[in-house]
Amino acid sequence: MASVPISPSYLLFFFLLLSPAFSLQQASKSRKERAGSGEAGSSGGGGESSLAAAVVPQLDCSGRWIHIRRLPARFNLDLLTNCSEYDLFYDFCPYLSNHGLGPKTHNRSHSWYRTDPFLLELIFHRRMLEYPCLTQDPNQAAAVYLPYYAAIDSLRYLYGPEVNNSMDHGLELFEFLQENDGWIWGRNSGSDHFLVLARPAWDFSQPPDLDPPIWGTSFLELPEFYNLTALVVEERLWPWQEQAIPYLTSFHPPNAELLDSWINRVEASRRTTLMLFAGGGGVSAQPNIRRSIRNECENTSDTLCDIVDCANGKCEHDPILYMRPMLQSTFCLQPPGDTPTRRSTFDAIIAGCIPVFFEDQSARTQYRWHLPEEAYGEFAVHIPKEDVVYNGMKILDVLMGISRARVRRMRQKVIELIPRVVYRKHGSSSSVGWKGQKDALDIAIDGALEKIRSRIKGEEAEVGVEDLSSM
Numbered sequence: 001m002a003s004v005p006i007s008p009s010y011l012l013f014f015f016l017l018l019s020p021a022f023s024l025q026q027a028s029k030s031r032k033e034r035a036g037s038g039e040a041g042s043s044g045g046g047g048e049s050s051l052a053a054a055v056v057p058q059l060d061c062s063g064r065w066i067h068i069r070r071l072p073a074r075f076n077l078d079l080l081t082n083c084s085e086y087d088l089f090y091d092f093c094p095y096l097s098n099h100g101l102g103p104k105t106h107n108r109s110h111s112w113y114r115t116d117p118f119l120l121e122l123i124f125h126r127r128m129l130e131y132p133c134l135t136q137d138p139n140q141a142a143a144v145y146l147p148y149y150a151a152i153d154s155l156r157y158l159y160g161p162e163v164n165n166s167m168d169h170g171l172e173l174f175e176f177l178q179e180n181d182g183w184i185w186g187r188n189s190g191s192d193h194f195l196v197l198a199r200p201a202w203d204f205s206q207p208p209d210l211d212p213p214i215w216g217t218s219f220l221e222l223p224e225f226y227n228l229t230a231l232v233v234e235e236r237l238w239p240w241q242e243q244a245i246p247y248l249t250s251f252h253p254p255n256a257e258l259l260d261s262w263i264n265r266v267e268a269s270r271r272t273t274l275m276l277f278a279g280g281g282g283v284s285a286q287p288n289i290r291r292s293i294r295n296e297c298e299n300t301s302d303t304l305c306d307i308v309d310c311a312n313g314k315c316e317h318d319p320i321l322y323m324r325p326m327l328q329s330t331f332c333l334q335p336p337g338d339t340p341t342r343r344s345t346f347d348a349i350i351a352g353c354i355p356v357f358f359e360d361q362s363a364r365t366q367y368r369w370h371l372p373e374e375a376y377g378e379f380a381v382h383i384p385k386e387d388v389v390y391n392g393m394k395i396l397d398v399l400m401g402i403s404r405a406r407v408r409r410m411r412q413k414v415i416e417l418i419p420r421v422v423y424r425k426h427g428s429s430s431s432v433g434w435k436g437q438k439d440a441l442d443i444a445i446d447g448a449l450e451k452i453r454s455r456i457k458g459e460e461a462e463v464g465v466e467d468l469s470s471m
Helices: 008-017 020-037 117-128 163-168 171-179 182-186 256-268 289-298 320-327 344-350 373-379 385-389 395-400 404-421 440-469
Strands: 066-068 143-145 193-197 229-232 242-244 273-279 305-309 329-334 354-357
Touching: 117 193, 117 440, 143 440, 171 182, 229 440, 242 440, 256 404, 273 289, 273 320, 273 344, 273 395, 289 305, 289 385, 289 395, 305 320, 320 329, 320 344, 329 344, 329 395, 344 354, 344 404, 354 404, 373 404, 404 440
Parallel strands: 066 143, 143 193, 193 229, 229 242, 273 305, 273 329, 329 354
Antiparallel strands: none
8 A cells, every 4th residue: 555645634623633622521411312312331349250331320520530641753643653653563554544443444445444453542642532521620530541653752762873872762641741831740650550562562662771782762660650551462471560451453443233234233143264373474485384384274175274464564544354254254264473363353352252362361361351261271382382383282173072051152242342442533532422331442441440449449548558657
């Protein structure tokens, strides 16, 4: 796809959208819509265990007010102008259209886009402007959202001219937060602030004092940001401040009718293939799970195993290549690649294809807010990769051993998860458009608020203990 230059008028439009006046106007409009319709609003915590789509009760902003910190454009919008500047990274200019959803897959589409998962920060920012409990008063806010496009800014350290200064990533932001209304950050030392990172946490985890530097920046390793809550597409196992949220897919329905229509199609789809792998890799001589999958699939019939070759980013912006095969498959294999997690996990769920994982870090220990950990056996299959690669276990034998009745129950649970992993289109945030159902972003905000609330409460308790011990 040809590069599309970012015009000044395009950026001006974004500037208007990101102004505080627009934010409050949208929030006010959303509240009026809810009150006038009698529909519900957004509330609740981030740890629901039910697999059914969460339903939003009557709007109550107590404990849910969020203040969007106004940052200079160099921390977000200006970064978009560099969308074609990095030779070692692909040109993402064509996917900035539709406020980051990308071009439609075809002109008549209302829900499907050629979405770049790398633009989650932009889409999250756009949707936050429609959050119904926004406040301009930081003192009223339970949390402060930082609209910093950290993953896009990281490109200059990963692929650009500042590759040797990756330990500086984030220092400019921290300096701004300290020098401009620094009390907002200082009152809780950043514990009530959160942001979104559209890359795995590992890409921001280089130790600042490492010499020579390795891959990644040091954003999450800076002591200045230890208290910040970071919503990432893949978290590490230990840092408390990280929480994984779903990757962007290409499905962004604007209303409940289009969501229900898709779910009906998923339920009616004929599953003619037992298992599917959509991805690349597995061609090296070294033993690994992807190679084992390819070997097994190449030695069986297409009705038992199918492969969609997505090597070299072939499927990245073309959901048509993999969604139809997923709709026709019972199980979708999700082997780890460079990192444990995959966007394909969420593509599979949207297609009603039961995910098969080969290590816990691929999903079970990652997306606890969106995919309830205690219910994994109800909607997913786990096969240890070591058993497949080194002990001769056949994936087909495991999957064919699952009864048809259990497969039907698992597929129904997967379908119930669809609303929870979809990022709906902007402009449809009110409960009027989605009948009160929460999507991936709603659940992420709930989780962030609860995480921040628990963190601050814990700090207050610690201070109280210290005060008592000094008496």
